[in-house]
Amino acid sequence: MNIYQPHLMRIVEITDETVDTRTLKLEFKAPEMAREFQFSAGQFGEYSAFGEGESTFCIASSPTRKGYIECSFKSTGKVTQALRRLGVGDTVGFRGPYGNHFPIEEMKGHSVVFIAGGIGLAPVRCAIWNVLDLRDQFKDVTIVYGARTVGDLVYKRELEEWSRRADLRLCLAVDPGGETPDWKGEVARIPSAVEKAVTTAEDTFAILCGPPIMIKFTLPVLAKLGFAAERIYTTLENRMKCGLGKCGRCNIGATYVCKDGPVFTAAEMGRMPQEF
Amino acid sequence: MKELQELAAKLLADGAVQVVLGYEEGPRGVRPAFITDPAQAGRLVFDARCVQNLATYLNPRRKHIVQLGKPAVVVKGCDARAIAGLVRERQIARASVVVIAMRCGGVLQRAEENAALSSETTAARCAGCDAREPKLYDYILGELPPDPPVNASRAEKIALLEKMTPAQRKSFWDEELSRCIRCHACREACPMCFCVQCTAERALPQWIDPSPTLHANRAWQMMRVLHQAGRCVDCLECERACPEDIPLGLFARYIAGAVETRFGYKACDDPAVPAPLGVFSTEDGEEFIR
Amino acid sequence: MTQRFLSHADLAALVAAHKRVIAPVRAKDDARQTDYLPIQALADAALGAALPRRSLKEYFLPPTEVLLSYRQTKEGVEIKEVPTQAQPQVILFASPCDAAALEVVDKVMDWQYRDELWFGRREATTIVGLLCSSMDSSCFCSAIGLGPDSPRGSDVLLTQVEGGYLAQVITPKGEALLAHCAATEASAAAVAQAETARKQAREKVENNAPAIPNEFGAWLEENFDHPAWKTMALRCHGCGACASVCPTCHCFDIVDEHDSSEEGVRRRNWDSCQTAKFTLQASGYNPRQSQSERFRQRIQHKFSIYPKRFGEILCTGCGRCCRVCAGGMNLPEILGGLIALAKKDQGESGQ
Numbered sequence: 001m002n003i004y005q006p007h008l009m010r011i012v013e014i015t016d017e018t019v020d021t022r023t024l025k026l027e028f029k030a031p032e033m034a035r036e037f038q039f040s041a042g043q044f045g046e047y048s049a050f051g052e053g054e055s056t057f058c059i060a061s062s063p064t065r066k067g068y069i070e071c072s073f074k075s076t077g078k079v080t081q082a083l084r085r086l087g088v089g090d091t092v093g094f095r096g097p098y099g100n101h102f103p104i105e106e107m108k109g110h111s112v113v114f115i116a117g118g119i120g121l122a123p124v125r126c127a128i129w130n131v132l133d134l135r136d137q138f139k140d141v142t143i144v145y146g147a148r149t150v151g152d153l154v155y156k157r158e159l160e161e162w163s164r165r166a167d168l169r170l171c172l173a174v175d176p177g178g179e180t181p182d183w184k185g186e187v188a189r190i191p192s193a194v195e196k197a198v199t200t201a202e203d204t205f206a207i208l209c210g211p212p213i214m215i216k217f218t219l220p221v222l223a224k225l226g227f228a229a230e231r232i233y234t235t236l237e238n239r240m241k242c243g244l245g246k247c248g249r250c251n252i253g254a255t256y257v258c259k260d261g262p263v264f265t266a267a268e269m270g271r272m273p274q275e276f
Numbered sequence: 277m278k279e280l281q282e283l284a285a286k287l288l289a290d291g292a293v294q295v296v297l298g299y300e301e302g303p304r305g306v307r308p309a310f311i312t313d314p315a316q317a318g319r320l321v322f323d324a325r326c327v328q329n330l331a332t333y334l335n336p337r338r339k340h341i342v343q344l345g346k347p348a349v350v351v352k353g354c355d356a357r358a359i360a361g362l363v364r365e366r367q368i369a370r371a372s373v374v375v376i377a378m379r380c381g382g383v384l385q386r387a388e389e390n391a392a393l394s395s396e397t398t399a400a401r402c403a404g405c406d407a408r409e410p411k412l413y414d415y416i417l418g419e420l421p422p423d424p425p426v427n428a429s430r431a432e433k434i435a436l437l438e439k440m441t442p443a444q445r446k447s448f449w450d451e452e453l454s455r456c457i458r459c460h461a462c463r464e465a466c467p468m469c470f471c472v473q474c475t476a477e478r479a480l481p482q483w484i485d486p487s488p489t490l491h492a493n494r495a496w497q498m499m500r501v502l503h504q505a506g507r508c509v510d511c512l513e514c515e516r517a518c519p520e521d522i523p524l525g526l527f528a529r530y531i532a533g534a535v536e537t538r539f540g541y542k543a544c545d546d547p548a549v550p551a552p553l554g555v556f557s558t559e560d561g562e563e564f565i566r
Numbered sequence: 567m568t569q570r571f572l573s574h575a576d577l578a579a580l581v582a583a584h585k586r587v588i589a590p591v592r593a594k595d596d597a598r599q600t601d602y603l604p605i606q607a608l609a610d611a612a613l614g615a616a617l618p619r620r621s622l623k624e625y626f627l628p629p630t631e632v633l634l635s636y637r638q639t640k641e642g643v644e645i646k647e648v649p650t651q652a653q654p655q656v657i658l659f660a661s662p663c664d665a666a667a668l669e670v671v672d673k674v675m676d677w678q679y680r681d682e683l684w685f686g687r688r689e690a691t692t693i694v695g696l697l698c699s700s701m702d703s704s705c706f707c708s709a710i711g712l713g714p715d716s717p718r719g720s721d722v723l724l725t726q727v728e729g730g731y732l733a734q735v736i737t738p739k740g741e742a743l744l745a746h747c748a749a750t751e752a753s754a755a756a757v758a759q760a761e762t763a764r765k766q767a768r769e770k771v772e773n774n775a776p777a778i779p780n781e782f783g784a785w786l787e788e789n790f791d792h793p794a795w796k797t798m799a800l801r802c803h804g805c806g807a808c809a810s811v812c813p814t815c816h817c818f819d820i821v822d823e824h825d826s827s828e829e830g831v832r833r834r835n836w837d838s839c840q841t842a843k844f845t846l847q848a849s850g851y852n853p854r855q856s857q858s859e860r861f862r863q864r865i866q867h868k869f870s871i872y873p874k875r876f877g878e879i880l881c882t883g884c885g886r887c888c889r890v891c892a893g894g895m896n897l898p899e900i901l902g903g904l905i906a907l908a909k910k911d912q913g914e915s916g917q
Binding site: 078081 | 480
């Protein structure tokens with residue numbers, strides 16, 4: 001089997017998160033893969049719709065949940081539209097897991113703040129469930145999640161579940177004008193929601209993912225709160241093809257996002273050429 | 277040449293333009309130059325090695341050139357047809373560029389060659405040229421040199437192609453197009469390829485398979501040459517860019533011949549003359565409808 | 567390194583004994599040019615002519631290749647694997663810059679994940695290099711630390727001497743190739759003749775470009791935002807022809823194509839960082855907006871990123887990018903300019 005050849009997976013469940021964002025729950029067809037497949041939170045894969053091509057997404061489910069993986073994607077291009085046409089029982093290809101991961105081990109014994117915007121919750125969700133499934137090994141858990149409108153919030157059932165949990169603090173926000181009459185969360189952009197919800201950086205790691213503009217304006221807020229740039233983690237989503245460090249597409253200066261990333265600290269991002 | 281250098285220096289010094297696109301001596305013969313400092317205008321040259329069509333740099337796709345400011349461009353009469361094309365198709369405003377036209381005595385096949393013009397070394401596209409005395413210009417320089425020697429190689433090849441049976445012609449082109457690697461260098465170098473998104477890159481729907489297989493190569497080159505029908509200015513930037521040395525100009529000329537026969541149109545440097553496929557006329561022949 | 571003498575007849579016999587031999591042959595469309603193509607007999611090869619227009623890359627990383635084929639059935643998808651073992655082949659009269667390039671690219675192809683398609687072809691191929699005599703003003707192999715007589719990447723390196731060739735056996739694969747060949751021990755005269763030829767060849771390219779200093783890669787990385795990048799690529803069309811003919815450019819795209827609703831293939835195709843589409847994201851955002859940035863990437867990848875990662879410059883100084891460029895971009899000239907800037911910085915910081 002050459003390195004570009006995918007494993008076959010069966011779609012076992014489809015969840016529509018928003019009008020254009022969908023989550024697929026996938027199981028390996030080969031029993032040995034189903035048994036042996038392992039990954040770490042933050043890693044990504046190449047998902048294929050046969051005949052249309054491959055697309056890069058993070059694994060959105062937690063490595064603590066065995067036997068399946070999930071991916072969430074927005075229909076924007078040829079491959080994602082094709083993946084959207086598939087139904088339960090259909091086959092997709094999967095190569096991975098690739099890249100580095102969030103420092104879950106290092107974070108043990110400390111507090112964690114998760115910050116996500118829009119579909120940026122997908123990689124963060126993977127880390128959230130990883131932490132929640134080992135809840136007693138971490139201190140405080142805070143989740144700040146926002147989207148443009150209420151309709152753009154993903155994983156709504158889980159947001160509901162997290163909001164009921166006593167062992168974490170959840171702050172939901174939508175941009176001004178994106179609220180509905182019964183909206184109970186914040187009406188604010190993410191940087192201000194973070195300013196409100198997060199009070200201390202002490203003994204705390206931050207994991208952050210969302211559109212570039214959100215990252216840009218949230219980083220100074222975290223810095224002001226006292227987060228060291230080495231303790232802020234984010235994931236980059238450059239255009240990739242091989243995921244294996246061969247095709248040359250995901251370079252940012254000397255960084256290969258597919259091999260050195262996709263998870264980077266804010267300190268590492270600051271040292272990269274600003275070409276992302 | 278002195279006249280050209282002085283004019284360029286003056287245009288830059290007066291602030292009439294911010295950059296002069298001209299020709300300079302390079303490590304491998306004459307090449308495009310971008311002069312922004314009047315003191316550097318002495319680098320400009322013009323002779324039979326100036327084969328490139330600098331009007332291709334006016335293509336609005338080239339953002340790194342647009343940012344230099346208002347350009348003056350040195351053109352031969354044939355190149356001016358590309359400026360007319362860009363103006364005709366509303367890609368640039370005529371007033372946005374200062375055209376310095378050079379009366380031309382024909383050019384060589386290759387910019388890196390330093391030979392006298394002969395029936396072998398002269399560019400085949402110069403044969404029968406009607407644009408040696410440019411008509412589209414803000415400044416026109418030089419004296420009209422005598423007619424260059426005629427290189428008949430292309431005319432001969434086209435005659436040969438016309439004599440072929442369709443099957444022979446297909447096998448001729450298949451052999452050439454089988455080398456195409458779908459790098460699209462032809463398009464990137466072309467002054468008239470300015471589509472924001474080329475059909476070759478549309479994935480929804482996927483009109484043309486992206487891989488360099490013969491069927492997709494045929495589809496790509498046919499699409500491009502048909503889209504260039506009545507628009508191609510015969511500058512051969514495509515052919516010069518092609519890393520596989522496919523005679524793309526021959527393809528384009530073949531279609532240009534058909535356009536001339538059908539519509540009586542030849543690429544010209546008058547932006548007011550409409551492109552044959554760019555207008556609708558009730559006089560259009562409809563003999564293809566049966 | 568053992569040196570042997572091969573007569574023309576010996577070499578002709580060697581060609582005849584192998585099913586697939588690739589060598590430079592005269593281009594059909596231009597008698598002054600050559601291309602690497604399969605030959606039937608030694609006489610088909612164009613010896614000592616111009617450097618082939620295109621590198622050897624396509625024999626290891628074809629412009630398009632099938633990665634897998636698939637069939638969709640009611641039960642799901644069946645994948646048909648492609649073989650990773652290749653047909654044995656001999657490349658004869660490889661230019662040293664082309665042979666070296668293969669070893670350079672091996673590094674990325676073996677980086678953690680081994681590209682079996684590349685290595686399948688690499689392993690099945692024996693490379694017989696030839697002391698270069700086709701250099702022109704755009705060659706700058708010596709600036710990269712190679713040279714017209716560099717044995718790198720070759721299994722056997724030939725030098726033309728009176729009556730035949732002096733063969734330096736470089737690898738066990740080369741040894742195996744010559745095992746069945748009536749090669750004799752080289753005479754002292756032949757060895758001396760070859761040494762003179764090598765020296766003369768080196769002298770022909772040595773002055774074409776300054777040697778790349780060791781710190782150049784680090785300087786490039788530090789000067790990612792240097793104003794020089796802005797105006798360096800004005801004449802560049804962004805056509806990527808340089809990448810196509812480059813022996814070390816290896817970037818690719820992966821696409822699916824279907825013949826019917828049931829069957830199709832996944833292919834890998836050459837791609838180039840010089841085109842706008844290369845980094846264009848699905849959202850419409852492009853981190854490399856203009857040609858200046860795309861050209862910077864080409865230089866950075868070759869002279870800073872790759873050396874930092876793999877300890878090798880991703881260029882062998884073949885000069886093809888200069889020869890193919892319709893816009894007159896010239897890599898040795900550009901490198902010379904950048905090296906001068908780097909030296910100036912160094913001089914200033916040293917004061």
